[in-house]
Amino acid sequence: MGIKAFLSKYLANFTVSKMENWKVNAPAAQEKVLKKLIKAAQNTAFGKDHQFQKINSYQEYKNLVPVHDYEDLRSYVDRVVSGEENVLWPGKPLYFAKTSGTTSGVKYIPISKQSMPEHIKAAKNALLCYIHETGKTDFLDGKLIFLQGSPKMDKKAGISFGRLSGIVANHVPAYLQKNRLPSYEVNCIEDWEQKVDAIVEETIHQDMRLISGIPPWCQMYFDRLIAKSGKKYIKDIFPNFKLFVYGGVNYEPYRARLQESLGFKIDSIETYPASEGFIAFQDSQKDKSLLLLADAGIFYEFIPTDEFFNEKQTRLSLGEIELNKNYAIILSTNAGLWAYSLGDTVKFVSKNPYKLLVTGRIKHYISAFGEHVIGEEVEQALLAVAQQEGVEITEFTVAPQVNPAVKGELPYHEWFIEFRQTPLDMSAFSLKVDEALQQKNIYYKDLISGKVLQPLIIRLLKPNSFINLMRAEGKLGGQNKVPRLANDRSLADKLEQYII
Structure with missing residues (x-):
């Protein structure tokens, strides 16, 4: 066992113990998050426009801050993109995550110096929860690969912007950098097919133990590995492959073919990251539901999906949700998104702790x-x-x-x-x-x-x-x-x- 694998067990125990502080009473943790967000942003342009100084409860927040989509917030975001400070959140964003919207064209989602660490912490904690539950650490002693966007950044008003996965690539902890593939040069290739071919060349003879990415693009990577190697299964190429981490889409439609390509059953962790914030992750191999991160700088609201397109909507806090009911998820974040409609639908399957399944897109x-x-x-x-x-x-x-x-x-x-x-x-x-x-x-x-x-x-x-x-x-x-x-x-x- 390597030193990283050895130390990770102690860190996993500490992290899981610390998480219990908010898991046992997530609604109370959410109340604290909302108060902290409002206090931090009361002197911003948005905070002044929506009388944040008068807000002392969730009910008052609902009364003064309507639900927004990107178009509703665009006038504020455009001011941030042009370089203005203290608009949605104190100061300027650390990054803009560039995304494509079906109605809004290119969207620039702010990521602050307060929200960026939460993205990294959530990804790390997902792995630590896995280590704590299973005791398995072998994957840390081999190579890790993250199939992601280019880490190269462009600039707007002095603020770096790019795809979320590329931004996160610049924040991989130093202790994982030596194990991490692909190389920076390969990761910067913009054409996806050229990039996958280059990743195959760079990894096919490596001791790959953890692979992470969106399932359909991981399948493309596996197909090309098999074609290049002449092997029948991924297990014949990467015999020490231990853990598959994925997110972005429902895994089930891809599960059968991915399992066939692998040639064996592998442990997996589902994550729920978005440009707007890291929302949840699978904290146990015993069930497929995802633990909602109630203490990560995000305040959550939920609107029943059958009311979402109504003129009058019911907005619920975490403590008010019902199990096995579909909700549109609404976020207020420590990057300056306020009552922001993420576009996803979820249903909760547990309240102890609060765990959910992603059920689709409100517009899909x-x-x-x-x-x-x-x-x-x-x-x-x-x-x-x-x-x-x-x-x-x-x-x-x-x-x-x-x-x-x-x-x-x-x-x-x-x-x-x-x-x-x-x-x-x-x-x-x-x-x-x-x-x-x-x-x-x-x-x-x-x-x-x-x-x-x-x-x-x-x-x-x-x-x-x-x-x-x-x-x-x-x-x-x-x-x-x-x-x-x-x-x-x-x-x-x-x-x-x-x-x-």
Whole structure:
């Protein structure tokens, strides 16, 4: 056992013990976070505009600070981007995380000197919780790889900006730097496919023990490793590979193929980072839920998803949530985001401690006919049938077809699926998926039984359709993800060219 692995057990015990201080009463920890945030920002432009000096309770905060999306905050963010100080948070941001929005174009999310350490601490603590529970430290004695964006930064008004994963790459702790791959030069390659090929060359003969990244891009890395080496499984290339850390998308649609590529079952840790803040991570191998970080400079609010688009919304603090109910998650952060709608939906599965599952995106839904089908429902319906039928799926997305080409034909949900192994009877498979979705969503079931909709229709896509589309859109790799479903046909229409 190396010195890092040896010392990590002591650090893990200390960290987990310290986390218990806020885990046992997370709502109280949240009250302290809100008071601290308001006090720190009361003399900022936003704080003055929203009378922070008058706020002494969560109810007063709700009364004075409405829920915002990026467009609502844009006038403030633009002032920060132009170099003005004390706008959303005291001073200037340490970084801007550059992200792409579907309606806002490029977004600049501020990261402060107070919020940056929380990103690093959360990633570190996820590993320490794993060590504490399992006692496994071998992964620290070999090489670690983080498939991420370029660490090269640009500047706006003297403030560095780039992708979140690239920003974080500049803050990897010194004790991990010697173990870390890829090299800085390879990590700076902008073209994703060139970068993956260079990472393969640099890592194929190394003792890789921890691999981290978004599942579909890790799969691309594994595919190219196998092709380059001539081996059948990743275990034959990296026999000491111990731990897979992932986030950004639901792992389940990728699990079967990743496991097949690996050739063995591996421990994994799911994380929930966002440019706006590191929200949660899997703290136990015994269940898949994620521990909400209640003492990390973020105050959380929750809006029931069925109310989110209403003029009047119910805003709940952590202590007011109900289990197994879908909520849109709202953040106020120590980087100056206030009642900010993150766009994600979550449901809590535990209050002791507060643990959640990410269920989708609030804007990634289908409700063209009032059904309000969400990502969790389509994923679970498809994967359950695929498992029963022994079918493997590479990628998929769903969109409504409101105006069928055939006159008199009922509208339907159109599923674009890239199969790795196609069902023997596609009609039977489609009906089973439709029935499974009806069981998940009563409104959809009523529309089918009421002959408002016809059962879903599956379009088979050519191999690599989603990769080719992402490449054409300039969205291959990094933090880019394929939306599982949409209420419009912007993605669906582009995929029609790939239909078999």
